[in-house]
Amino acid sequence: MKGPLAGVRIVELAGQGPAPFACALLADFGADVVVIDRPPSSGWKLDIPRRYDFYMRNKRSVALDLKTADGLATVKAMIARADVFVEGFRPGVVERLGLGPDVCRRLNPRLVYGRMTGWGQDGPMAREAGHDINYLAMTGALQALGQEGAVPPPPLNLVADLGGGGMFLVVGILMALYSAREAGEGQVVDCAMLDGVAQLMSAFQAFRQQGTWTTKRQDNIVDGGAPFYGAYRTSDGLYVSVGAIEPQFYAALVAGLGLTLGELPAQHDREHWPTMRRRFAEIFATKTRDEWVEAMRGKDACLSPVLTIDEAWTDAQMIARETFVQLDGLNYPSPAPRLSKTPGAHRSRAPEPGADNEAVLAQWDVTHGAEE
Numbered sequence: 040m041k042g043p044l045a046g047v048r049i050v051e052l053a054g055q056g057p058a059p060f061a062c063a064l065l066a067d068f069g070a071d072v073v074v075i076d077r078p079p080s081s082g083w084k085l086d087i088p089r090r091y092d093f094y095m096r097n098k099r100s101v102a103l104d105l106k107t108a109d110g111l112a113t114v115k116a117m118i119a120r121a122d123v124f125v126e127g128f129r130p131g132v133v134e135r136l137g138l139g140p141d142v143c144r145r146l147n148p149r150l151v152y153g154r155m156t157g158w159g160q161d162g163p164m165a166r167e168a169g170h171d172i173n174y175l176a177m178t179g180a181l182q183a184l185g186q187e188g189a190v191p192p193p194p195l196n197l198v199a200d201l202g203g204g205g206m207f208l209v210v211g212i213l214m215a216l217y218s219a220r221e222a223g224e225g226q227v228v229d230c231a232m233l234d235g236v237a238q239l240m241s242a243f244q245a246f247r248q249q250g251t252w253t254t255k256r257q258d259n260i261v262d263g264g265a266p267f268y269g270a271y272r273t274s275d276g277l278y279v280s281v282g283a284i285e286p287q288f289y290a291a292l293v294a295g296l297g298l299t300l301g302e303l304p305a306q307h308d309r310e311h312w313p314t315m316r317r318r319f320a321e322i323f324a325t326k327t328r329d330e331w332v333e334a335m336r337g338k339d340a341c342l343s344p345v346l347t348i349d350e351a352w353t354d355a356q357m358i359a360r361e362t363f364v365q366l367d368g369l370n371y372p373s374p375a376p377r378l379s380k381t382p383g384a385h386r387s388r389a390p391e392p393g394a395d396n397e398a399v400l401a402q403w404d405v406t407h408g409a410e411e
Contacts, residue, residue: 042069043381047216048403049123050075050114051098052138053392055086056196057204057232058127058155059094064209066097067374067383070123073399075114076392078102085392093371095389101400102393105136109408114138116405119146122219123212127155130165140227150225151215155208157199159231171196171232174203178236183243187257203235258309260284266316267292267306270345271323278345279323279331292340296322 047070051062059074066072074095077083081104089095101117103110115138118124124143126133133139140152154160157169172193175181180198185191211228219225246252246259258264267283283292289306293299296319304311323331328344335342346354352363352370363370367388374383400407 041381042067042383043378045069047071047123048121049073049125050117050121051124052126052128052133053077054127054155056127056200057208057230058125058153059092060201060205061153061155061208061212062098062125063094063096064205064374065123065212067385068378068381069383072098073117073395073403074098074100074390075105075117076100076102078104079392089389089391090367090369092389096366096371097386098390099395099399100390100392101396105138111137112409113400113405113407115143115146116409117399117403118143118150120403120405121147121150122216123151123153125153125155125208125212129168130156130160144225144227148224149219151212151219151228152225153208153212153215153228153230155204155230155232157204157232159233160229171199174199174232174236177233178240179243180236180240182254183256183259183262185256186263187255189256191256198239199232199236203237203239204230204232207235207238264309264312266312266319269316271320273326273328273331274324275327277328279328280343280345281319282341284341288339288341291338292335292342295335295338295340295342298322 044065047065049062049065049070049072051058051072051074053059053074053076062070062072062074079102085092101113103113105111105114118138124138126138140154143152144150156165157174158164158167172181175184175193175198181191181193184194208228208230211230215226215228243252247254252259256262256264261268261284263269265284267281267289270278270280272278281292283289286306290300293303303315326334331342332344344350351357357363361373364373364385365371366385371385374385396407399405
């Protein structure tokens, strides 16, 4: 079966983080994603070996020196034949290469031009360097994370890079592709991690204005303040996670802990949350992680073990769901979401830079150095 994006051609300028991640997701579902790498002869070295760069799966690589006339002409010829062009550099960098939106859309009026930045294309910080933690900090997300009185912890780079960046870029590209096919004209997708995180924070912005969310950490319903939503240490030094928000799930949790609702303050009595959390912690510390998992199994208490990456690969739920698959001897996450008729697939490992020059240029009917 062909993926739903079969026939979609994407030119991606090699970069890091959210843009390659987004293009990998599109490639999983059939898009022909060609990464423009720097030539190995340039002395440029990969940050990590390509075999371990999971964001390069299902892609092909063409190595071009974009600072030469031939290299620039070749990539322009490819862009003229592409549906999507993706770049993830600071504002102005690609324009200086001669590949800005105006140039590319003159070559190809139907082109969807995807731009991935941290701060956006404009504003006083647009050209400042930044990373995931900086965008979280500016949107109020970072301040809301972690334990009260402690330094806010970075939640890996999942939230801004991949959630607020890569996933929003995928959505923007798909919407723009749909529009281009309907209207016959492409457009620029200006995707900023700052904007994406602000969107992800929308519920908490609403709660704050409603007056049901405080700016104190560990004081709210899903930030570790509520005793029924958080992680607890078990007797073996491991952890379980609890998310029993709804009344029926909370009642099941309380019963599983050997308590009754009558001997506890009301579930949403915030004044007594710290005391309740300490009591729950004392009880959880009496059994091992796996004993608690077994004790709560089938009770709808919203309890699950806190697994390591290695444990996740071999967990029964993951195996049943085939959440991970093998590719090139490594565990890869399966394509998501699952489509019933045109599912995604892992077709090929990450290519070495320039591995597909001849094949891609021939299939795309491009002559090296020949500009459209």
